[in-house]
Amino acid sequence: MTDIFSSSDLPPPMSIAAVERDCGIPKDTLRIWERRYGFPAPLRDANDERLYPADQVARLRLLRRLIAAGHRPGKVVALPADELLDLIRGLERPPARRARAGADSAVIPERSADAAEVLGALAAHDAERLRSHLAGLLLREGLGGFAGRVGPGLIHAVGAAWARGALEIHQEHLFTDQFTGVLRNAIGAVAATGGPQMPPRVLLTTLPGEPHGLGLLMAEAMFALEGCACVSLGVQTPVRDIALAARAHRADVLALSFSEAIGAGLARAGLADLRALAPADTEIWAGGACPGLRDQPGVHRLRDLAGIAGDVARWRQSAAAQN
Amino acid sequence: MTDIFSSSDLPPPMSIAAVERDCGIPKDTLRIWERRYGFPAPLRDANDERLYPADQVARLRLLRRLIAAGHRPGKVVALPADELLDLIRGLERPPARRARAGADSAVIPERSADAAEVLGALAAHDAERLRSHLAGLLLREGLGGFAGRVGPGLIHAVGAAWARGALEIHQEHLFTDQFTGVLRNAIGAVAATGGPQMPPRVLLTTLPGEPHGLGLLMAEAMFALEGCACVSLGVQTPVRDIALAARAHRADVLALSFSEAIGAGLARAGLADLRALAPADTEIWAGGACPGLRDQPGVHRLRDLAGIAGDVARWRQSAAAQN
DNA sequence: GAGCCTATCTGTCTAGGACAAACAAGGATC
DNA sequence: GATCCTTGTTTGTCCTAGACAGATAGGCTC
Structure with missing residues (x-):
């Protein structure tokens, strides 16, 4: 991917507060990771405050996902980016916090045809196509099937695509907005006609x-x-x-x-x-x-x-x- | 107001993280207020960690309102609870951040009959009544009048009611959700039928x-x-x-x-x-x-x-x- | 009044240290 | 082999105290 910001040089580094907001990792934790594991290693501004370059922030996002999936911070925080990506790819339950509650394996087909169509619409930045596909799914599956089965699968697929770098944040936002719109419409209809x-x-x-x-x-x-x-x-x-x-x-x-x-x-x-x-x-x-x-x-x-x-x-x- | 929590004996003191969540005041700020103004003055648990009694948390919530309305922290943080209540009561723009940009006085009728009906529905916690009134307004005014004129007035009225303590946060949330639902439905309809x-x-x-x-x-x-x-x-x-x-x-x-x-x-x-x-x-x-x-x-x-x-x-x- | 300038206020950042809760691993017992 | 308990490690959150930049208020001059 060529850097579309090449004209304006580079994506700007972020403050610690911005990283906390963006990645959901508390400031205290960011500082202690830096002290203990040597990563992240932010730059410093004129006032000696941390400045996180965009690539480190991206790596932090990968880390968050890995840790949420059961990896231990001490094992993965210091790992280079490509190894993290390998782990992410292998993320169909590698360590996965030793099976705890017995029935945890709700099978979510991450790569169904519907998910592919959604990801395709997002890749094309085609809001109308996305919306009409979601609306079509709603009709095909009914509200119960849409909200109960298809929707969670799509959300999972979009989240996974974002985590492996296949989607930008604004594409996830677009998906969220369109999905919200379709669902709210349907809920409104149920409320209006409901018994x-x-x-x-x-x-x-x-x-x-x-x-x-x-x-x-x-x-x-x-x-x-x-x-x-x-x-x-x-x-x-x-x-x-x-x-x-x-x-x-x-x-x-x-x-x-x-x-x-x-x-x-x-x-x-x-x-x-x-x-x-x-x-x-x-x-x-x-x-x-x-x-x-x-x-x-x-x-x-x-x-x-x-x-x-x-x-x-x-x-x-x-x-x-x-x- | 009798304490609705009286049944469960007494509300338990909260940790600093819980107060941050509850009041929206960052931990750092809570500590520095304590150092500078002597309030809050939390108890300490066995491990020397701060424990905020419920009355102090309530006072912090009042403070948040007052500060959001333009009061300066240094002037109000140390004030006793009853004086805070007086200030809250007098909150029809007393300090209100000196009028700044000239043309800022877009006349918003804060207390129209429609606003009164909305506030009434919120006071009664009647989601259905709220929704049907909003939907009625939409029909009466058209989408342009609703989104362009009536909506902003209602939002302002609800915000003002919250600031003077007439509404709880959850009532504002309810309003936001219902308003969103009505508006999204209408936008969906425009998109579907639009030329x-x-x-x-x-x-x-x-x-x-x-x-x-x-x-x-x-x-x-x-x-x-x-x-x-x-x-x-x-x-x-x-x-x-x-x-x-x-x-x-x-x-x-x-x-x-x-x-x-x-x-x-x-x-x-x-x-x-x-x-x-x-x-x-x-x-x-x-x-x-x-x-x-x-x-x-x-x-x-x-x-x-x-x-x-x-x-x-x-x-x-x-x-x-x-x- | 309107604009500017300075002093105070105020939130957020810095540093490192401490500790409890969560966790992994080993060992004993059924 | 499975379950339980104990031990040692990991890890996030809290602590103190200091520094400083940006916003604001108040007085000044025009």
Whole structure:
């Protein structure tokens, strides 16, 4: 790839705060990696502050993905970029945190024909083609199939393509926007034509630090299809406000979405806080690709989006049994 | 207000990371406030780590509001809670950052009947009522009137209500989600039924640090109504990627949205960087309520959303003149 | 008033040290 | 061979304290 910035010389180095935002690696961690492993090795500006060149930032993004997939920082942080790429390529569960919960192997076909078409539209920067393909998929699969099965696969494929450098960030943004548009339209249609709404009342949101809204939207679609009364607060609601909202809306279920982006520690801590603050009779359902999302007391782990229908049915049975 | 958390005995003290998440105040800032102003004054756990009692966290939330409204930290951080409440109550622009740019007083009727209905629905936590009112407004005003005039007024009214403590954050989130849903539906309808798309090709996004997407969506609606070919990348696209995307999509216009949330410095620096990286023949149009958004070389300042039609017409005239 | 200039304010960066929680590996037991 | 416990290592987050650049306020002059 020839550098399109050759005219304006080079992509500008980033400050430590910018890298934290961009890669999701805390400042403290960046500094301690530098001290312990010798990478990253940022330049310094006139005021002795770190300046991370673009290639090191790219390497950090690879690292984040590897570590999220189970590699240990000490083993991989100092590795050169090409070895990291090899590891990424081999990322169909090489170390993968010794199989923990038994059934973790939801088969996601990363390279289906649909994914190829999506990636092709992105490569061509063709928003219209992307949109119409997504809309077509929605029609072909139905909202349940689209949000429950195809969507997660596409998101995974796009994320993987980005991680191996096949997509730029702006292409991922374009995908996210088009996907959001298609899904929101469909959800709007379900809400407009839907029959009477039934319990459980579901409140959807993500914790602070989790900016990814697609999972939330797909979950909303699944709940809406089951006839649940859904209220979504969008992303990044403070824990205290989630608890307040749960009371205000008399929510039966609090549905939280966790992408790979959020730190495992943040997720656990936030869930624990939330469980303490939310009404005891409100169930907390947590789902998503976040690797650190293990069983937590008082929190129901959603296996995958397609399983939401079953979870709702189970809730209704148990609610009926209590009355 | 009786403490809604009284049932669970007492709210547990929070770690510094939890406070950062909850209040949005960085850890560094919390420590330096403590050092400089004597507040907050957290307890310490067995390991000498800070533990913030719930009342101090509540006070920090008040502080955040006051500072966002223009108060200076040094003046208010050390103030006792009741004085903070007095200040909050008096928050109909008391200090309010001395009026700056001359033509800043776009008359926004903050308390129209529509705003009152929206605030009422939010107070009742009635998502359905909110949604149907917004949808009704859309029908009554048309998409142009909704996105260009009514929407900004509603957003302003909701923001003001939050600033004076009349709304919780989760209520603002609910508004944002419903508003987004209604608007996206309408944009989808325009795109589906719209005639042939004409220049300019418009690429919409926000800079990193600007998480607010409503302005972007309203702008997209206005451009779509003018028949422009729109591509939205959503929020927080890195500057370098905006420039890449501008080339990839052969954009004629780069439309950036700035809410009050983003720092004036960030906005200026980002715009300058972007102007340097983007193709010279791509115009940059910047709009929004950000106070620091002054005239900048090579950047066209959008006065308001309703004026976008005129801006597009002007662009087309000038483009036609060149051919 | 409008513009400029200086002093204060304020957030973010720097450094290295410490430690608890998470983890891997080895050893003992069933 | 599988499960459990113990030990040693890894790793992220918190700590202190100092420095400084950019923004703001207040006084000055025009």
